Amino acid sequence: MTIYDISQKAGVSIATVSRVMNGSTNVRPETKQRVLDVIKEYGYSPNAFARGLGLNTMQAVGIICADCSDMFLAKAIYYVEQELRNAGYEGILCCSGYDLEGKKEALQVLLQKHVDSVILIGSHFLYEDDESNEYIKTAAKTIPIMLLNADFDCPNVYCAFCDDFKATYESTSYLIENGSKRILHLYDSTSYSGRRKLAGYQSSMLAHDLPLEKEMCAYFKGDRESATEIASFLDEVWESGVHFDAISCSNDYMAMGAVRFARARQLNVPDEFQIMGYNNTVLTTCSYPELSSVDNKIEMISGQIVQTLVEILNGKQMPQKTIVSPEIICRETTK
Amino acid sequence: MTIYDISQKAGVSIATVSRVMNGSTNVRPETKQRVLDVIKEYGYSPNAFARGLGLNTMQAVGIICADCSDMFLAKAIYYVEQELRNAGYEGILCCSGYDLEGKKEALQVLLQKHVDSVILIGSHFLYEDDESNEYIKTAAKTIPIMLLNADFDCPNVYCAFCDDFKATYESTSYLIENGSKRILHLYDSTSYSGRRKLAGYQSSMLAHDLPLEKEMCAYFKGDRESATEIASFLDEVWESGVHFDAISCSNDYMAMGAVRFARARQLNVPDEFQIMGYNNTVLTTCSYPELSSVDNKIEMISGQIVQTLVEILNGKQMPQKTIVSPEIICRETTK
DNA sequence: TTGTAAGCGTTATCAG
């Protein structure tokens, strides 16, 4: 079924059919109805390629995420996809992996598909050296690029994120105010967001006149899904003489390892040993004791970024940054 | 940059450029090199729409899943996306939600995009009444439809799944052999897979001459991510006079609720009270005690389905069903 | 209000 078939069967020209399909302005009601009937009868739907060729757009936006099986990113994708659909756009997902090359490639592919925009989910897309961020700048020359949970200054790039610095600053302060003095920061990512979290932790320690020891920032390189591995990593740190009475974690996976570590060491949680997670995922309530965690409002951020995008695509001017404040959710691993 | 620009700059016709871009057979090496140089110099890449228009294919396959934030489905998507990319295809993801209408719509959208195939992730796409499955049959007339974790008889529909019946039959038998007599089956989905799991449980109970009480099949309707809610649901069941000494769960989320229930009731796990999860997700090791669970080999299934798809798209004949056997992973909630 | 015809950027079929 092509537009030609329909036009023939309805006894009109293809232009009229096209008008009916689209704005459908300036076409006599009867004619319109006749065409509509034929369209319905034959279940016609226009060829997306041909349409795209002419209009050079597909009403589609690309979504890139490093790993969609990461619980936190999956949630974000879910919300974004939903919002996008509600706004009449389609989402094309690409899982790029964590390597720069994969990211570049994914972006390239999407650009070739003439998507109206690309949403980058997570802060892993930003690098410390400017050169590695060039691929984003380049893409932004063609279409608006949306960063979910990342902060980047560049024309035509829009960001929505939670203030990670503030988050760990506050959560660390919270731990300190509850009596912890030797707080370990456990992290497994040096992404932009990861560095912000680390900085927030450090800043809070300094503000409370607590020593900032290098060994108290523990970088875990293994499999984040293996609580066992994380726990034994912490054990090694402990055995090496670095002791602590609280752990500030960069995500809930790390925290699950911390909980396990504390249990194995028979540390008294939360009275003598506190643990703070991050992301407030479902893991928090699966943990025993239940995990306190920082809620970085992923649902709100996702909604914001899509809303901003839609406005931009409608030609409106929008602020380039939306920042939301985190919230500390206190459960059973903190006092 | 279009093929015309390139042809002009290289001093050849567009046909030659096209040949170089594609099979590139039958073109003089020097000419080829010249074209290649120009292409590289100007960073030309062909327009996907125009190409699609001519070829009526995009080397893309659609992926539909009800909810990509479901941990288990997210893993499946991850593997499928990966395999697809390796095979030179792109994945277009749609989250359809759990309603039939949403699923139909998602499929329609993908079909309009002329994807080469659609992979349906999860068993929620199959309904008990044949009429509701018509949308799949219809789509299968156009392109091959791949079912991940579902079993459906229809031409041009290919399935790869874990034998859920066998899985719960075996896991229930396992619980029985370890001394449990009153086993509750806790589930939250009546999808095809859900029904198979239920049947496996029932069959095992019968085979061991244990009574099959209606109340021992507990259907939880709430939020699967809320362990608290699940636990209090179980509490209600218990309070209503239905007691049990083991729980066979339809997924690990349910099992997390069961663990919580057991803890609140101070039931002795696993000696006097056993819990068996399903899907073998990361939750198993986040649980305390660690959760025994049925591994339904999602990675293997995902690999299989994509491999089958690729062969089919290459014109080969392939078996319509691939069935893998589950494996019981014994941890700390079973003897 | 409706129809005609020119693009949109490829691929593929012919001739040469």
Added chain:
DNA sequence: CTGATAACGCTTACAA
């Protein structure tokens, strides 16, 4: 080995 040229199915001036 290479170059015209006709599809592919649609949108959109421009004409009527």
